[in-house]
Amino acid sequence: MSIRxxxxxxxxxxxxLISKISLAINPGxxxxxxxxxxxxxSSVFKVIAGEYKHYKGQLTLNAKPLMxxxxxxxxxxxxxxxxxxxxxxxxxxxxVVLLGRLPHSTGRKKDREIAFAAMKKAxxxxxxxxxxxxxxGGEKQRVQLARVLCQIWQESVEGSRYLLLDEPTSALDxxxxxxxxxxxxxxxxxxxxxxxxxxxxxxxxxxxxxxxLLGQGKxxxxxxxxxxxxxxxxxxxxxxxxxxxxxxxxxxxxxIAS
Amino acid sequence: MISTVSExxxxxxxxxxxSLIVLVIALFFSLVLSVGVGPMQISMADxxxxxxxxxxxxxxxxxxxxxxxxxxxxxxRSILGVLVGAVLAVCGAAMQGLFRNPLADPGLIxxxxxxxxxxxxxxxxxxxxxxxxxxLFGPYTLMIAAFTGxxxxxxxxxxxxxxxxxxxxxxxxxAGIAIGIITGAAVGLLTYAADDGQLRTxxxxxxxxxxxxxxxxxxxxxxLIIFPLVLLPRHAKNLNALLLGESEARHLGIDVEKVKRxxxxxxxxxxxxxxAVSGMIGFVGLIVPHIVRLVLGPDHRYLLxxxxxxxxxxxxxxxxxxxxxxxxxxxxxxxxxxIIGGPFFxxxxxxxxxxxxx
Numbered sequence: 001m002s003i004r005x006x007x008x009x010x011x012x013x014x015x016x017l018i019s020k021i022s023l024a025i026n027p028g029x030x031x032x033x034x035x036x037x038x039x040x041x042s043s044v045f046k047v048i049a050g051e052y053k054h055y056k057g058q059l060t061l062n063a064k065p066l067m068x069x070x071x072x073x074x075x076x077x078x079x080x081x082x083x084x085x086x087x088x089x090x091x092x093x094x095x096v097v098l099l100g101r102l103p104h105s106t107g108r109k110k111d112r113e114i115a116f117a118a119m120k121k122a123x124x125x126x127x128x129x130x131x132x133x134x135x136x137g138g139e140k141q142r143v144q145l146a147r148v149l150c151q152i153w154q155e156s157v158e159g160s161r162y163l164l165l166d167e168p169t170s171a172l173d174x175x176x177x178x179x180x181x182x183x184x185x186x187x188x189x190x191x192x193x194x195x196x197x198x199x200x201x202x203x204x205x206x207x208x209x210x211x212x213l214l215g216q217g218k219x220x221x222x223x224x225x226x227x228x229x230x231x232x233x234x235x236x237x238x239x240x241x242x243x244x245x246x247x248x249x250x251x252x253x254x255x256i257a258s
Numbered sequence: 259m260i261s262t263v264s265e266x267x268x269x270x271x272x273x274x275x276x277s278l279i280v281l282v283i284a285l286f287f288s289l290v291l292s293v294g295v296g297p298m299q300i301s302m303a304d305x306x307x308x309x310x311x312x313x314x315x316x317x318x319x320x321x322x323x324x325x326x327x328x329x330x331x332x333x334x335r336s337i338l339g340v341l342v343g344a345v346l347a348v349c350g351a352a353m354q355g356l357f358r359n360p361l362a363d364p365g366l367i368x369x370x371x372x373x374x375x376x377x378x379x380x381x382x383x384x385x386x387x388x389x390x391x392x393x394l395f396g397p398y399t400l401m402i403a404a405f406t407g408x409x410x411x412x413x414x415x416x417x418x419x420x421x422x423x424x425x426x427x428x429x430x431x432x433a434g435i436a437i438g439i440i441t442g443a444a445v446g447l448l449t450y451a452a453d454d455g456q457l458r459t460x461x462x463x464x465x466x467x468x469x470x471x472x473x474x475x476x477x478x479x480x481x482l483i484i485f486p487l488v489l490l491p492r493h494a495k496n497l498n499a500l501l502l503g504e505s506e507a508r509h510l511g512i513d514v515e516k517v518k519r520x521x522x523x524x525x526x527x528x529x530x531x532x533x534a535v536s537g538m539i540g541f542v543g544l545i546v547p548h549i550v551r552l553v554l555g556p557d558h559r560y561l562l563x564x565x566x567x568x569x570x571x572x573x574x575x576x577x578x579x580x581x582x583x584x585x586x587x588x589x590x591x592x593x594x595x596x597i598i599g600g601p602f603f604x605x606x607x608x609x610x611x612x613x614x615x616x
Contacts, residue, residue, distance in 0.1 A: 051505055075511025082506060088358065089501050089556035094263055102499055103511035112267070116260040128263045151510065 001062050001160040002026045002193060003048060008057035010043055017043040018217040020057070025193040027160040030184055032204035033197045035214035036238055041197045044214065045166050048195070049080045062159035069158070075103035076156045079148040083166045085140065087132055093143050094119070094128045100150030114153045115146075121183060122146035123176070137171035145180060152192065163187060165196035169203060181207040201255045205229055206247070213237055229253045274560045277553065281567040288574045289340065293332045295578050297586055300324055300332075309333065335471040338479065339577045340570040342468070342532045343542060345483045347569025349525040349532075350543020351550070351561050352490045355497035356521050357419075357430055360551070361606065363544035364529045367430055368411045368437030370540065373533035374463055375441040376407025381459050382448045398478055405482070405530030411437055412522050466539035466592025468577050479535040486528035487566060493521055494558035501556065539592045541599020542569055548606065 003025040010017045018040040025031050025048075033041050047055050050066060059066045061077065069077075079100075087096065097119055101111040119125045122145045127135065132143065145168060152161045165184065169177040177200070184194045185207055198204045204211060204225070211228040213220040215237050221228050230253075231244040240257055247254040290309065294300040308328040310316045346364065353362045353369075364370050380403040414437060419430035449460055462470070496517045499507040508514050532539070546569040547561060554560050573591070576598075580591040 049505070049509060051508065070511075071508060071513050072511035075509060078509070080505075080509040082503070085506060086358065086503050087501055089360075090551070091501070091556055094267060095555075095557065096502075099499060099502065099510065102495055112264050113260065116263060125263075129266060 003062075003066075003162055003195075004058070004060045005044075005048070006058040008044075008047060008055050008059055010047055010052055010055045016217055018047070018214075021214075021219055023212055023219070023222060025162060025195045027162075027191050027193045028188050029209045030188050030194045030196065030207060031210045031212060032208035033195060033212045033214060034199075034201065034204055035220075038216075039214040040217040041214055042166065043217070045164060045195075045197055049078070049164055050074060061162075072103050073158050075151065077152070077158050077160065078162045078164065079152040080164045081145055081148045081166060081168055083170060084137070085144050090131045090133060092128070093124060093130050093132060093135070093146075096132050096143055097124075097146045097150050100147040100153075103151065104154075106154075115150050118146045118150035118153060121149055123179060138173060138176060141168065141171045142176065142180075145183075149183075149187075155191075160191065160193060162193040162195070165194070167197050167199060169198070169200065177203060201229065201234065205252045205255065206250060225252060229255065231255075270555070274554050274564070278560075278564060278567065281564065281571065285340070285567055285571045285574070288571060288578075289336055292336045292339070292574050292578050293328050296327075296332065296581055298324075298327055300328065304328075330473075334473050334476045335468050335577070336574060338471040338476050338535060339468050339573045341476070341480055341483045341487075342536045342539065343546075343569040343571070343573025344566040345486055345528040345532050345569075346539065346542040347546035347565040347572070348486060348490050348562055349528040350569075351547035351558070351565040352486075352493070352497065352521050352525055353543070354547060355500060355558055355561075356518065358501055358503070359430075360548060361431065361544070361603075363541065364408075364525065365538070365540040365543065366438075366603075367415050367434030368441065369408050369415070369434075369526070369529050370533055370538055371438045371441035372411025373404040373408035373530045374538050375444050376403040377534055378445050378448050378460060378463055379403070381463075382452045382456050401478060401482060401531050401534040404534040405527055408530040408533065409523070409526035411441075412526050416518075416522065462590070463537040464592075465590030466537040466595070467580075467588075467590050468536050468573075469588065470535070475535045479531045482527055482531040486524040490521065490524050490528075491559075491562040491566075493517060494562055497521075497558040497562075537590075537592060539573070540596045541603065542572060542595055544606075545595075545599050545602050546572055548602075 005021050005023050008021045009019045021044055023031070033044065035041050046052055047059065053067065061069060061074070066074070094115065097115045098111060100118065101115065119128060122142045124139065124142050124146050127139060127143065132140065135143065148163065152163060155161065163184065168180050172180060181203055184196060188194050208225055210223060211225050212222040213228060213233065220237055221233055229244065231242050234242050234244070234255060243256050243258045244253045245256065290302050290305045293305040293309065294302055304324050305328060307316065307319055308325050312329060312333060350363050353364060354360050377400055380400055415430055415433045418433040445464070449457065452460055496507070496512050499510045499512050500514070500517070504514050547565045550561055550564045550568055554564055576594045577591050580589045580594050583589055
């Protein structure tokens, strides 16, 4: 049970976006995908999320090809948080979060309970009645997170659940950045496989189990945090000098640009 | 805490239900009223008794003259108004959901223009180039032509506006405007080629009217209009998800391509049938869903049904105005909806530009 990519390549016209990517998202683990702009992070993300169908290579979800599942089956197993959402209509926050229950048929009462619990988790309960378009960028991001949590809240009969996050912290303040990734850890502890694109290396170091480094559409390195996040590899990939020391409080690397 | 949040949502649903009941009552009331309005004033009691008699419920006690006016002229016209108003409003609401923009109206994005061009072409060239169509489709010919025109323009507009990055609303509106101008020019060319009798029909087209209503047109149009009226509300949840964005809808387990195809098809059928029997009646699909959204919110589960009811009501009232304002002559109903809709649209644009939502 996992999401597996084996030698997955994707071209857009003549342009190679990613080539021969192999990775695994395992239930119970948090995988951080790192890399400079244009490294192919979003392309990998979108292939896994099922948005591009013309990739080459193997992509399996719980040991079956991803495309063998119906859209609804996939939705029950996989929650996808986009970078930003363009919703411009005046839904209330509670209504937006409830949209996460669309793939399920658990009944109105249960749906509302789950939506409310998901709002609590994402710290947006106080916004429940607010209209979505009136929120700030960070609040919108948290509401979308609540919607996606609401979608994969319960164990699915289809198989293990997965959560894909595309820069979930890009619009968040410091405390909510940590709150969101702590939530990802909490879900992993419940058996959800989490993959997150991140730009903040220290957030990745602190919260991820495994790291995937992408550069120019290829896997530069992947493995446990301590093994992959070394000064040499990061300096090489991002083209900026960094020092890596030990975090003063946790046993994880701390990356400082020098 | 959850109970408060949940109760507020339930309260909203009650409000929706109450609004729908009020709308349906108002609709029935104006149907009866509209049947009585005209050169021959008929009391509401008489109108009601003829309508009920027509549906086979009671014996009518109105005079024979009243009965024949209501039965053969007024009632089909009012029912056609209900059908056309309802379908235009529902199609408008569905398109706005599909394109994620409240400014998408079948008229504004060229769909009505395409339907109208096809219909005008058939009227002018039907005796010659397209005569085979009449042999093929009989009384449905005009509607099939209008539907084809509507369908093709919808496809062009959505193709032009959709790139790999999603649907661009600006491209959509611009493409719609261009198509509107092109179809307008083509209609102008055909007008040039038309004879006197055809010219009268064409005037009817360009300004919109329910005046040609007979039971045959009601039946023919109704048999097509019923599809979008019944099937579009079934897409309510899909449309709600689509408001989040196409990728998001896909991640929520919706077969986006299939849903889009069906909605485009249904709106083309609805707009095509409406244009075929009543010409260009603009802005109904813009104003009505907008008002419903202001009162009931954007949830398509309520929006589509309430828009249908309010659209029907709106067109009935507009038709009553069109018949009475310069009586005994008649003002085309399309002019009335445009006179109301134009300024309304500008207000919307100004408001949205100010709040940076355009």
